Amino acid sequence: MGLTPAFAVFGVFFALPMAYLLVVTFWRIRRYRLTPDFTFANYQNVYGDYLHALVFTIVIAFVIACITTLLAFAIAYLIRFRSGLFGQVILLSALATLFGGYLVKIYAWKAMLGAQGSVNLLLITLGLIDQPIEWLLYSPTAVILTLVHFMLPFALLPILAGLRGISEAPLEAARDLGAGPWRITKDIVLPQCRTSLFAAFTLSFLIPAGDYVTPRLVGGTETFMVGNFIENLFIGRMNAPMGAALAFSTLLACALVLLFVNWLLKRVFTPKWGH
Amino acid sequence: MPGRGNLLWTGFGVLALVFLLSPLALVVFFSFAENQNATFPAGGATLHWYGVLFDDPDFWKALGNSAIVTLTVGLVSMVVGTAAAMTLARTRPALANALIGVITLPIMLPPLVLALALATGYSSLGLPLGLGTVIPSHVVFTQPFVILVVHAQMASFNMAVVDSARDLGAGPWTIFRTVILPIIRPTLIGATLMAMAVSLDDFIITYFTIGGGMTLPTMIWGMLRKALDPSINALGALVLVATVGTSLIALRLTRYRG
Numbered sequence: 001m002g003l004t005p006a007f008a009v010f011g012v013f014f015a016l017p018m019a020y021l022l023v024v025t026f027w028r029i030r031r032y033r034l035t036p037d038f039t040f041a042n043y044q045n046v047y048g049d050y051l052h053a054l055v056f057t058i059v060i061a062f063v064i065a066c067i068t069t070l071l072a073f074a075i076a077y078l079i080r081f082r083s084g085l086f087g088q089v090i091l092l093s094a095l096a097t098l099f100g101g102y103l104v105k106i107y108a109w110k111a112m113l114g115a116q117g118s119v120n121l122l123l124i125t126l127g128l129i130d131q132p133i134e135w136l137l138y139s140p141t142a143v144i145l146t147l148v149h150f151m152l153p154f155a156l157l158p159i160l161a162g163l164r165g166i167s168e169a170p171l172e173a174a175r176d177l178g179a180g181p182w183r184i185t186k187d188i189v190l191p192q193c194r195t196s197l198f199a200a201f202t203l204s205f206l207i208p209a210g211d212y213v214t215p216r217l218v219g220g221t222e223t224f225m226v227g228n229f230i231e232n233l234f235i236g237r238m239n240a241p242m243g244a245a246l247a248f249s250t251l252l253a254c255a256l257v258l259l260f261v262n263w264l265l266k267r268v269f270t271p272k273w274g275h
Numbered sequence: 276m277p278g279r280g281n282l283l284w285t286g287f288g289v290l291a292l293v294f295l296l297s298p299l300a301l302v303v304f305f306s307f308a309e310n311q312n313a314t315f316p317a318g319g320a321t322l323h324w325y326g327v328l329f330d331d332p333d334f335w336k337a338l339g340n341s342a343i344v345t346l347t348v349g350l351v352s353m354v355v356g357t358a359a360a361m362t363l364a365r366t367r368p369a370l371a372n373a374l375i376g377v378i379t380l381p382i383m384l385p386p387l388v389l390a391l392a393l394a395t396g397y398s399s400l401g402l403p404l405g406l407g408t409v410i411p412s413h414v415v416f417t418q419p420f421v422i423l424v425v426h427a428q429m430a431s432f433n434m435a436v437v438d439s440a441r442d443l444g445a446g447p448w449t450i451f452r453t454v455i456l457p458i459i460r461p462t463l464i465g466a467t468l469m470a471m472a473v474s475l476d477d478f479i480i481t482y483f484t485i486g487g488g489m490t491l492p493t494m495i496w497g498m499l500r501k502a503l504d505p506s507i508n509a510l511g512a513l514v515l516v517a518t519v520g521t522s523l524i525a526l527r528l529t530r531y532r533g
Contacts, residue, residue: 010418013411059314099473103492103495104495243391
């Protein structure tokens with residue numbers, strides 16, 4: 001069977017370690033050693049000590065996912081319906097930078113957002129501000145901007161695939177019947193690419209929710225996200241059970257948010273032909 | 276369409292392009308600039324930072340490790356991913372899509388969670404960390420790219436030629452080698468290059484599974500945590516050119532457009 005090697009890799013290096021990590025959330029640390037147990041204490045501690053960080057992270061990731069999905073939809077719309085060659089240039093740029101430069105992108109933003117950075121310089125040159133904006137770097141804004149930039153190519157792909165799947169016939173019919181671009185987008189395009197919008201939202205929500213490098217490098221002291229606490233629990237405090245419990249609590253919270261978003265998208269974008 | 280609307284869309288497209296590319300362009304630009312703070316005015320052009328980087332023995336160690344990991348991961352992902360994609364192409368679509376959904380899970384979750392799961396697992400088993408633990412940890416999130424791209428190509432593959440070959444008495448391996456492979460070779464190479472770009476660029480999983488060693492991204496991380504080290508722009512630019520260049524060749528070969 002051709003699937004055997006791939007699923008063997010998946011089983012040994014994803015499913016098993018993840019299952020083990022889940023088991024570890026019920027264990028304890030005794031004398032600096034991981035000790036099997038069956039306790040909910042780690043989850044209680046997460047609820048007691050890290051609820052604030054968890055909510056903050058979910059809010060930031062939600063904002064990032066909303067902005068990324070909206071921008072990605074607009075760019076995909078431009079590529080699919082508006083410009084021919086120019087759209088291809090944008091698509092190629094997004095695809096070429098998709099796989100490369102995670103760390104490089106983060107520190108590029110770190111350099112750009114500083115008081116002496118190019119963003120401030122640009123705003124001053126354009127006459128929009130007189131003094132450099134000091135709070136651009138080391139703020140939630142910096143984290144949001146950096147992660148929107150990183151996630152945008154990933155969000156673009158599923159939405160573009162969704163838009164390509166929409167056939168011309170209903171669009172032309174709607175246009176012939178006098179519907180404007182807004183009406184067509186709202187009643188035909190968006191409902192038909194709902195699942196791709198959700199896929200884009202999921203990716204640009206989950207990855208930022210678990211990121212610790214971006215808040216560490218551009219977030220400053222006031223933007224500690226769950227990822228930072230998880231990393232610190234594992235590495236700094238050598239408390240794998242707590243860190244694992246925090247990681248799975250984050251995944252669970254994310255899953256609940258995603259279920260809600262999926263329900264909301266279904267409600268808002270039901271296909272509306274026939275009445 | 277009215278001209279004003281098109282103008283607005285063009286303006287939006289230009290802004291999107293600037294937003295996507297300018298951070299990366301600035302890193303490459305400042306890697307050749309004299310100003311060591313990477314701010315404007317940039318000063319004259321110089322290759323000084325590349326000189327500093329090439330004199331650093333750590334760079335050559337990191338480059339060697341990255342090369343070993345990237346090439347091995349690429350090769351393994353190609354073989355394992357293609358074998359899976361070939362079977363999936365003959366599976367009924369609903370089941371194939373479900374299986375693809377499962378096997379792409381490692382790229383959907385935050386890398387930190389998988390990195391810690393792997394690190395905790397390796398440490399419980401008492402496995403020594405090193406390139407031997409990094410490589411399979413990479414394959415689990417690079418093989419989905421090969422599977423996705425090759426499977427997408429097989430969807431438009433004309434199965435009639437396979438049937439003819441079978442009717443003429445060819446076995447499965449002969450069919451793959453003489454009929455399928457020549458047609459899908461560009462896609463296969465392209466998909467492998469994508470997997471290599473992802474592996475070459477990975478920081479989080481590598482950092483938690485390598486132990487004491489170093490690859491190019493973990494070297495960047497080390498530089499970021501030290502005080503100002505201007506050769507970081509040179510190193511960043513090199514990693515960027517390598518991954519973006521690999522991706523561009525991959526896109527040309529596969530004609531993959533999302």
